[in-house]
């Protein structure tokens with residue numbers, strides 16, 4: 001096997017951890033089973049801290065060579081219960097090292113508390129916090145003083161709110177719920193039935209450049225191609241952007257941060273200021289930059305033509321027009337800035 | 347036929363209303379034949395008189411209805427609490443009244459360690475009593491080359507030194523909840539929440555605070571000795587994961603005649619799916635023995651009042667803090683209770699705030715409608731904020747209370763000033779109301795959260811004094827007789843052990859607490875200072891002075 005990129009990391013990549021929260025009956029397990037049965041080529045480590053009536057289909061996990069563990073209620077008391085970190089380490093050290101962790105937390109847990117585990121763990125990266133609510137019951141629950149603050153606690157850190165069981169409410173009711181849920185915080189909301197989220201929402205690895213470029217002509221100035229799809233069921237917008245080589249990771253990071261409220265995930269490759277290709281990822285509110293792990297096909301690795309293409313795949317819940325437009329505008333400025341910098345440094 | 351022993355005492359307080367006091371108690375084969383005069387007991391047959399308690403007072407063996415076996419394991423580490431505490435090896439550890447003295451004591455512990463990687467561990471820290479919080483700078487004085495970890499009294503917060511923060515990769519840029527910073531944005535080393543807690547422990551090679559590991563046997567001996575020193579013959583362990591390994595250790599200890607306590611562990615019912623929990627507990631219940639009573643299930647509904655995690659009804663916390671946390675989904679509670687209850691397992695439910703108490707009562711009422719049981723003896727543990735309406739419901743539903751009387755002394759001032767405000771602080775752990783309204787109640791220590799001593803707990807129930815000397819709700823004070831009932835027969839009733847334990851009368855087990863003074867005649871303010879001479883378990887005598895000799 002040939003040497004790949006010069007910048008390839010010697011450490012194994014961090015394993016993303018997605019946290020799935022929400023009350024019992026909101027569809028957390030349904031969502032997990034759906035993801036497991038639809039995603040191909042990802043080895044999931046599934047951790048369950050909820051003992052509801054519906055069980056995780058372990059055969060689905062096994063089918064991906066993954067592992068399932070249920071952990072005892074660590075949220076009851078930090079000192080009691082299974083050591084969650086130890087359980088994670090066990091899976092990481094196993095022959096079936098997961099490529100992605102999915103954690104289903106208990107019905108009254110604050111999903112942020114579990115996401116923090118990923119933030120602190122050197123081998124994990126904190127992925128999305130997804131909080132489910134049940135369209136049929138959330139109205140009643142929000143007006144119940146026993147439950148309201150717990151629901152709000154679960155919604156507050158959510159990168160994605162899944163308003164599930166939308167078939168059990170009418171449009172007026174859905175509008176009202178949606179208004180209530182989004183009034184207090186900036187999370188992004190998607191409506192679902194049977195918790196059917198597109199495969200690329202829960203896993204960064206599934207986020208792939210669109211195969212279909214749907215006819216929007218590439219812009220002659222910026223060389224950005226866009227492909228807009230609107231999933232009628234899940235309301236996601238996607239774009240695959242071919243970035244010009246002049247775009248650097250700092251500018252792209254700033255843009256992703258700025259447009260974070262619109263974006264759910266982004267994954268791409270771009271040069272840093274040193275001219276090294278890096279991988280850049282946005283999940284929820286986090287932007288991570290890491291050495292490019294892309295392994296180009298054989299042939300000369302130094303040939304720029306075989307470098308990872310400068311590309312960005314984005315998925316969001318709102319129109320991505322403004323993001324695209326700004327990338328266009330900034331690109332022009334960046335071009336100039338980059339040129340000036342180059343001149344200065346010579 | 348076994349010999350009959352007649353223990354002569356200065357006074358025997360029986361808790362048997364038909365014979366409240368006596369001079370002699372007759373014991374055969376670990377069973378009480380009766381109390382009374384020599385004449386009234388002579389008919390049982392030949393006897394030997396045992397005079398060793400002739401100048402002492404005998405009570406039914408104290409029953410601690412809510413404590414944790416962690417009371418033993420805690421003493422593996424250095425005690426740095428604010429109040430005096432006696433170790434299971436009978437050393438008195440004076441309370442540490444300043445952060446400086448906490449540091450000094452941990453420095454001494456550091457000097458005794460030889461392996462440079464062994465952590466210095468302290469427990470019992472309660473910064474609520476200090477003018478400021480403990481910081482890394484404090485703990486760095488102890489060591490900068492080995493881990494220093496101090497667990498707070500609540501068990502939910504830890505302080506660490508810079509070494510641990512570095513090892514765990516935690517710095518000012520770490521974006522997680524529960525990292526405490528000082529006024530200048532510097533980390534203080536105070537860590538809260540499962541993520542920080544476990545990450546810090548992992549960094550220094552520890553699995554869990556509660557993991558007794560290889561020391562399980564010693565820890566359980568220490569637990570027993572702590573109880574024995576306090577005159578306790580029956581302890582709960584509320585709650586435990588009851589892992590097979592732990593049950594094996596407990597069974598081997600219970601089989602020893604020299605092991606001085608009866609243990610009633612409760613299984614943490616919400617740690618596994620209910621059907622698994624039911625199966626596990628039905629199996630364990632069959633292995634129950636007189637010294638290891640298995641079958642009790644515990645559920646936890648909310649957090650703690652001083653930690654602002656208890657669930658309160660409107661108008662909530664006195665200082666405006668947001669409402670606390672549910673530790674179980676209140677809408678799921680009925681189905682969990684139903685699963686264990688319908689399998690014939692008894693359930694104790696931790697509720698601190700009044701909202702949690704109401705939720706538990708609603709759930710119990712709902713379940714009892716479907717599975718009627720006039721003697722289920724659901725017990726609300728802590729039940730600190732219950733008021734008359736709750737007690738009336740509890741009486742109607744046959745629900746017992748185990749009130750956290752020690753809280754009145756330990757945190758009563760904080761409840762008065764910060765958490766509950768004066769009016770509700772006066773009704774906390776309202777033992778008198780519970781009794782008046784027909785609820786069977788006990789009172790407890792929750793050791794190691796507060797120190798294990800039913801005489802102190804009784805003192806709290808009788809006097810309701812806070813640490814500063816304030817009396818919280820005088821109308822809720824109970825008599826000494828009532829307080830002693832609460833820590834004997836009252837507790838036995840909550841555990842469904844009152845036909846065997848809790849009073850000194852014919853047919854019950856010969857479990858006694860031996861005191862140097864008479865609690866019924868002593869100044870009630872001195873109740874907590876009465877010396878415990880020792881205990882008797884199943885007729886076997888366990889003097890406190892001999893503690894340590896039986897240990898392997």
Ligand SMILES: [Zn+2]
Pocket residue numbers: 076077078079080501502
């Ligand atoms: Zn805790």
Ligand SMILES: [Zn+2]
Pocket residue numbers: 412413414584585792
């Ligand atoms: Zn407890």
